[in-house]
Structures are given as structure tokens and as C-alpha cells.
Amino acid sequence: MPRANLLRSTPFRLALTFGLLFITAFFVAGVITYRTLERGLTRQLDESVNATYLAVASTFSQNDAEDLIAAVNTYASLHGAGRGVFSLADASGKRLAGNLAPPALSEGLWDVDSDDLGLPGNKKYRARVGIVGGNRLVVGQSFSERDRLANILLISLGWSAGLIVVIAFAGAMFVAARAQGRLDAVARTMEDVSNGQLATRIRLKGNGDDIDRVSDHINHALDRLSGLVDGMRQVSADIAHELKTPLNRLKMTLEDAADKDERGQPVASLLAEARAESDQINATFEALLRISQLEAGTRRTRFQPVDLVDVMSSVAEIYADVAEDEGHSLQFSGPDAKSAMVMGDRELLTQLFVNLIENAINHCPPGTAIQLGLEIEGGAALATVTDSGPGIPAHEREKVFRRLYRLDKSRTTPGSGLGLSLVRAISDLHFAELSLEDNRPGVRVALSLPLSD
Ligand SMILES: Nc1ncnc2c1ncn2[C@@H]1O[C@H](COP(=O)(O)OP(=O)(O)OP(=O)(O)O)[C@@H](O)[C@H]1O
Ligand SMILES: [Mg+2]
Incomplete structure (x- = not known):
């Protein structure tokens, strides 16, 4: 019997299918988690930009921009253009304070690139623009912190996915090898049976699982089959044995008749005896045939x-x-x-x-x-x-x-x-x-x- 290829076996395919399903589910869950976190972090960034904007704007009082200018400069120097951008310009667009030239943005919350702000690098910022006492105030924060956290999540998801693929594949191989081993045992038993070893049976594990149950059914079928074969052997032997006597009697009667015929004696009674004997043999055969037909069950x-x-x-x-x-x-x-x-x-x-x-x-x-x-x-x-x-x-x-x-x-x-x-x-x-x-x-x-x- 050629050894079954594990990779093409049903247990392996089943295990692999479940593995793939699991990986797909993990992927979908990963995308949802990533998106949720990204959205949460963006909201957090908006809140932080708004809070900083309000803190800076609150320093303006009674038409006096001095404190505001000082606050913008302090924030700008504390943050550095890499993480936070601050700018204050008067109505004519002249820069009053801050770490960048005032961008031409209308009031509101904006996503802006460093290019648009005249800053080096390739960064994105979330910026709030508003008018405070006739001056244009711009407060922005870089997306880099949000992107960093999102990246950490992405990397950990990637590693987990890799690990899951390895575990799923190894698990599929393990489960498949175990199931295949048991199916091979069933196949080996059937091969032995088809080679004439009717007494061979599948060894059960005793845990009552599906393979055990099927094996048990096969064993019962084999019990019945070998019982039937034994019965058939017995019946054939019995029939041969039992019919020998009447057939011998028939032969002797016919030989007697032939002898008598040679001697010119009447043989009618011997032939009648031979006919009765053959009728009896015929009846026996008919009855045997009838029993076999009944056992086939078609008359139901x-x-x-x-x-x-x-x-x-x-x-x-x-x-x-x-x-x-x-x-x-x-x-x-x-x-x-x-x-x-x-x-x-x-x-x-x-x-x-x-x-x-x-x-x-x-x-x-x-x-x-x-x-x-x-x-x-x-x-x-x-x-x-x-x-x-x-x-x-x-x-x-x-x-x-x-x-x-x-x-x-x-x-x-x-x-x-x-x-x-x-x-x-x-x-x-x-x-x-x-x-x-x-x-x-x-x-x-x-x-x-x-x-x-
Ligand atoms: N009522 C009975 N009393 C005593 N022995 C019986 C009785 N019925 C059957 N037997 C025994 O069982 C044997 C088998 O019975 P079975 O009916 O199969 O065959 P049979 O009567 O000998 O022949 P057949 O029925 O084919 O004409 C009989 O030969 C007889 O020895
Ligand atoms: Mg009888």
C-alpha cells in the first residue's frame, strides 16, 4: 500500500483550513484594532492641540498682545519645531512670535505638511488656526507620536501573525499526523482482510472518538463477515458430506441396473429407485437454494x-x-x-x-x-x-x-x-x-x- 502523503491527507487539509480561517480572523481583528487605535490617537491629538491652543489664547487680555506673544514664544522654544509649531501674526500677516512663518490658513483644524509650513523634513502636523484679538494664532502638533504608537501596534501585530502562522502550520501537521496514523492503521487492517486474514481487527483507542466509532463499526462488520464466511465454509463442507451418501447410493443403483441389463434382467424397479433418489437430491438442492434466496432478503x-x-x-x-x-x-x-x-x-x-x-x-x-x-x-x-x-x-x-x-x-x-x-x-x-x-x-x-x- 503506498504511504499516504500527509500534505494531501484530509486531516491535514482540515487542520490547515482551520489554521487559515484563524489567521484570517486574526488579520481582520488586527485591522479593526489598528484602525480603532489610530482613530483614538487622532482624537487625542485633536484634544491636545485644542487644549494647548486655548491655553495659549487665554494669555491674551484687554487688547494687550504682549502676554500672548510671550506665551507663543515660550511654547515654541519649549517644544521645538519637530514636535510643536506655534505662530502669531498680525492682521497684515507680519510674524509677531513663534517658530515658523505664519501659514496662510483660514480658521479651523487642519492637517498640514511640513512643506506647507516652510519647515524641513517630511512630517505631518495637526494645526488649529484662530484669530485672537485680531491676530492669527496657529498652534500645531506633529503626528509623530501617534504614528510611533500605531507603528508599535503594527509591529506587534505582525510578529503575532507570524507566530500564529508557524503555530497553525505546526499544529496542522501534528493533528494531521496523529489522525493520519490512525487512518493508516484502519487502511492496513482492511488490506490484511482483503488479503484473506479475516481475523484481523482495528485496534481501538478507547476514547470513543469518531475514528474509534467508525473502527468499531468496521470491526463489527468484519465479525459478521468472518462469521458468514465460516458459515459458508461449514455449509459447503456439510453439503458435500451429506450429499455424498445419496449420490453414492444413486451410482450403485445405476451400476446394479447396468449389470442386470447386461444379463438381460428387468431393470425398471432399479430405475424407479434411481429416479426417486435423484428427486430427493433435487429437492435438497432446491431447499438449499430457497434458504439462500431468503437470506438475501429481497422477498421483503x-x-x-x-x-x-x-x-x-x-x-x-x-x-x-x-x-x-x-x-x-x-x-x-x-x-x-x-x-x-x-x-x-x-x-x-x-x-x-x-x-x-x-x-x-x-x-x-x-x-x-x-x-x-x-x-x-x-x-x-x-x-x-x-x-x-x-x-x-x-x-x-x-x-x-x-x-x-x-x-x-x-x-x-x-x-x-x-x-x-x-x-x-x-x-x-x-x-x-x-x-x-x-x-x-x-x-x-x-x-x-x-x-x-
Ligand atoms: N419436534 C421435534 N422433536 C424432536 N426432535 C426434533 C424436533 N424437531 C426437530 N428435531 C430434530 O432436529 C433435526 C433437524 O430438524 P429439521 O426440521 O431441520 O430437519 P428434518 O426434520 O430432519 O428434515 P426436513 O425438515 O428437511 O424434512 C431433526 O432431524 C430432528 O433430529
Ligand atoms: Mg423437519
Whole structure:
């Protein structure tokens, strides 16, 4: 078996998909965080510019610009043009104070470049422009602090993203390798099974996870498969063994007939014997075939509502005379209800009860009481066929359902050992529960069928 490529395995793809989803989610969250912080910092910068502007403007009093000029110069010298810009110009545009030439801006809050302010470098400023006592006051602060903080966030987000990619990929490999290892074990077991090692089973981890559950189902299917294969082997061996005797008998009869014919003696009776023997062999084959067909389950499509009271009372009526002729008695006791409807095949259910009654007639000494009973128990119909004959020993009760299996003491009675196999096949076809118990004395066969509504 070629080793599965981990990168192309379903577990890896799944893990990777989740990894990618996680990374995408992280990216989106990162963008939102970055934007929110950027907006917050911008607002903070605006507030700071406004507060400084008001502080500077408040130094102007009673048409006296002296204090204002002094304040602008003090702020300008404290901040330096790199971080803060301050300018005061009179109505004609002449510079009165500050660290830059008064820019030609109207009143309000502005984003301005250092170029526009006649300053070197490539910086951006947030500037508030206003008229104080007829003079134009400009107070601005650089965006550099805001950009610095935003940059720190961007870098930390970048590192986190890198780390997450590595962890997600490594995690995907780890999870995938573990799951793949277990799937490989399943595949190896199936390969062993297909190579004929039917006893091989998948080892379960015991944690009840999905792979364990699927493996458990596969193990059950394998149990059933190997059971069926064993059964088939057993059946083939049994059939070969059981048919050897009648085929040998047929051969000897035909050889006898050939000898007699050579000697000019009549052979009609031997040929009739040979025909009867081949008819019996044919019947056995037909019954075997029928059981196999029933086991295939296709006849369920023909199921219809069937009244068990009707089926059982009809069979009992027909077989009452046959039983009497053999010195037995046959009685049917039905339920209080007039009918017991089940979904099934009338012909097959009739065959089932006939087989059980014939067994009681054929395998019990004269004088046996044979009882057919039907009761309603909950949602099921419980049909029983009992006799007071010699019974079947406990260790043989399962074996008698095997194809062609007969008790030693029955070898002399006519039959091929397929009656009970057919009973079981019909019962299984109807999803019924079948049991064979001791009737003390005799045999009690019980069949529980779900009632249809
Ligand atoms: N009511 C019974 N009492 C005693 N033994 C029984 C009874 N029913 C079945 N058996 C035993 O179980 C064996 C299997 O029964 P089964 O009906 O499968 O085959 P059969 O009756 O021998 O042949 P066939 O039914 O094919 O004519 C019988 O050979 C018999 O030994
Ligand atoms: Mg029988």
C-alpha cells in the first residue's frame, strides 16, 4: 500500500483550513484594532492641540498682545519645531512670535505638511488656526507620536501573525499526523482482510472518538463477515458430506441396473429407485437454494399485512387430520383478539408453521400432543409450536438450525435436515425472534413477531 502523503491527507487539509480561517480572523481583528487605535490617537491629538491652543489664547487680555506673544514664544522654544509649531501674526500677516512663518490658513483644524509650513523634513502636523484679538494664532502638533504608537501596534501585530502562522502550520501537521496514523492503521487492517486474514481487527483507542466509532463499526462488520464466511465454509463442507451418501447410493443403483441389463434382467424397479433418489437430491438442492434466496432478503419487498390468527388456524385445520393419522393430536389456541396483523409473506409464514408441525409429527412417537398457540404480548405476536415428544438435548438446540443437521436418532426418518434452517431463514426475513426451548417434555419453538398497526 503506498504511504499516504500527509500534505494531501484530509486531516491535514482540515487542520490547515482551520489554521487559515484563524489567521484570517486574526488579520481582520488586527485591522479593526489598528484602525480603532489610530482613530483614538487622532482624537487625542485633536484634544491636545485644542487644549494647548486655548491655553495659549487665554494669555491674551484687554487688547494687550504682549502676554500672548510671550506665551507663543515660550511654547515654541519649549517644544521645538519637530514636535510643536506655534505662530502669531498680525492682521497684515507680519510674524509677531513663534517658530515658523505664519501659514496662510483660514480658521479651523487642519492637517498640514511640513512643506506647507516652510519647515524641513517630511512630517505631518495637526494645526488649529484662530484669530485672537485680531491676530492669527496657529498652534500645531506633529503626528509623530501617534504614528510611533500605531507603528508599535503594527509591529506587534505582525510578529503575532507570524507566530500564529508557524503555530497553525505546526499544529496542522501534528493533528494531521496523529489522525493520519490512525487512518493508516484502519487502511492496513482492511488490506490484511482483503488479503484473506479475516481475523484481523482495528485496534481501538478507547476514547470513543469518531475514528474509534467508525473502527468499531468496521470491526463489527468484519465479525459478521468472518462469521458468514465460516458459515459458508461449514455449509459447503456439510453439503458435500451429506450429499455424498445419496449420490453414492444413486451410482450403485445405476451400476446394479447396468449389470442386470447386461444379463438381460428387468431393470425398471432399479430405475424407479434411481429416479426417486435423484428427486430427493433435487429437492435438497432446491431447499438449499430457497434458504439462500431468503437470506438475501429481497422477498421483503413483497411483504403485506398478514393475519397470524388466520394463518395458524388454517395450518392447524389442514394438519389436524395428518397428525391424527400418525396417532397424534393437534390443537390451536388463539388470542382473545380476533386477529393479529403482522407485516410479512403469508406463504412463507405458512411454510414456517408447516415445517414445525411436520417436525413434531415426524420426530415424536405416536400419542404426542402438538399445540399451536398465539398470544399478543405488548406490541408483538408470540406464536408457539410445542409437543410432548422426546425433545432436543440442550447442546443440540443451536445445531439443529444448521443446514442438513439432523440428530443421530433421526437419521432413519425421512428428511434432509433443512426444515429448521428454512424456519430460521423465514424468521430472520421477518425480523422475528426465534427460540427453541425445552417443553419438559418435548420441544417448544417460540416466534415473536412485531405487530403492524
Ligand atoms: N419436534 C421435534 N422433536 C424432536 N426432535 C426434533 C424436533 N424437531 C426437530 N428435531 C430434530 O432436529 C433435526 C433437524 O430438524 P429439521 O426440521 O431441520 O430437519 P428434518 O426434520 O430432519 O428434515 P426436513 O425438515 O428437511 O424434512 C431433526 O432431524 C430432528 O433430529
Ligand atoms: Mg423437519
